[in-house]
Amino acid sequence: MKYSYKIFISIVIILSLGFWGYGYWLMKEVRSQYALTIEDSLVDFSNILASYLSAQSDKGFIKIKDFDEAFKNFKKTNFSANIHGVVKGESPIQAYITDSKGIIVYDSRNANNIGEDYSQWNDVYLTLQGKYGARSTRVNSSDPLSSIFYVAAPIQYEDRIIGSVSVIKPEQSLRSFMLRGRQKIILITILVLITAILLAALFSFWLTRPINALTKYAQKITKGASARPPKSTSTEFNNLAQAFDEMRISLEGKKSIESFVQHLVHELKSPLSAIQGAAELLQDDMPDEKRDLFLSNINSETQRAKKQLDELLNLASLESRSSLVNPSHFSIKKIILENIDALLSLVEQKKLKVNFHCRPENIQFFGEQKLISQVISSVLVNAIQFSPENGEIQIDVTDEGKTIKIYIRDQGPGVPEYAKNKIFDKFYSLERPSTGKKSTGLGLSFVKEALALHSGRVQLEPSTDEMPGVNLLISLNK
Secondary structure (H helix, E strand, C coil): CCHHHHHHHHHHHHHHHHHHHHHHHHHHHHHHHHHHHHHHHHHHHHHHHHHHHHHHCECCECCCHHHHHHHHHHHHCCCCEEECCEEECCCCCEEEEEECCCEEEEECCCHHHCCCECCCCHHHHHHHCCCCEEEEEECCCCCCCCEEEEEEEEEEECCEEEEEEEEEEEHHHHHHHHHHHHHHHHHHHHHHHHHHHHHHHHHHHHHHHHHHHHHHHHHHHHCCCCCCCCCCCCHHHHHHHHHHHHHHHHHHHHHHHHHHHHHHHHHHHHHHHHHHHHHHHHCCCCCHHHHHHHHHHHHHHHHHHHHHHHHHHHHHHHHCCCCCCCCEEEEHHHHHHHHHHHCHHHHHHCCCEEEEEEECCCCEEEECHHHHHHHHHHHHHHHHHHCCCCCEEEEEEEECCCEEEEEEECCCCCCCHHHCCCCCCCCCCCCCCCCCCCCCCCHHHHHHHHHHHCCCEEEEECCCCCCCCCEEEEEEEC
């Protein structure tokens, strides 16, 4: 199972358990609050009835005749009240009255209860002692909504308690309100849970995105492709990516030492052999003209060997880097024009025409100016060397939002089909049409590495009828 799926499932399980626990607690809390509301209203109602009975008492005797008629009329009253969508048409409230000894003298529920001793029930017992009396009794032990609430208030005459009146209300009367409240809670909980699951999915994707980037980076390195460590907003992942890249550099360094030495020996063998041969011949007597020729060969081969060593060292130094050094903003147009001016003698020597277009003209890029300048110079030198005399070189720069694209085209012979997959390989080179000689084969390899360091790339594009030679596209990500 993917790591992102594990994170997502773990978050969903934690959220589900959390919401279930919170929902269960909230249901109990809602029921508790409804019970408090019932008790609060019964306290007020019982005290109103107690005040009425106290006022109607005669010399310490409770008069219940008028109370009975009033209560019967109250129970017969039909009304219709729409309370937040719940229609109420009758009142479930009942009441009973006891004397000072706790004996029932009136019960609206059942007249047969008159004479019963309720002195031990908390509502009556505590009220007759001058305390707050209330109780609740569950009719059905398996039904949490079957409780009946009893709240009593004292009936007084001349500052003494002559009895109590208890008001009764079943919790069942609030079932409709509680069911509606429960439905709303369940609906809101489901909506919040769905939202939380979506956020969990986004969070797991966000959390595993750096890991996926590191995986793709490792896969590219495994396939031998050039890649740079991914960047992340997390310092820990950046450190991990840096560690990966340092490990890559270390492993590639060990693997490339042998290849580097082999190529170096192979490439230097030819100029060293030429130098050795010329030096041996110079030991013999010969005309000055031949001596000058051999000295010239020694000098040219020495320069060739030095150039190869310099380019190899530059490429090796570039391959060992994982980040830019002192990057800055600079103008793409400016560095291209500077390279055209620097190569003007080569351009004039072959009578070439260089057409340069930059749209817009003020394209800015953030990177190592020196490296990008070397990239442009290397590609331009190749274009000049492969162009025929009186030919044309086109340079087009466009800003496409997130990417700067630089096209450099020439009218040379182009790249043979068999070489298209090799021209960016180290030490691979094609013969120059004008001289028949090959270069060191390190220029385009350097271009590829320098652009990869900038998260850019270079690729061979199809030629056009107007420009049938090489068409190189340099892409720079802003």
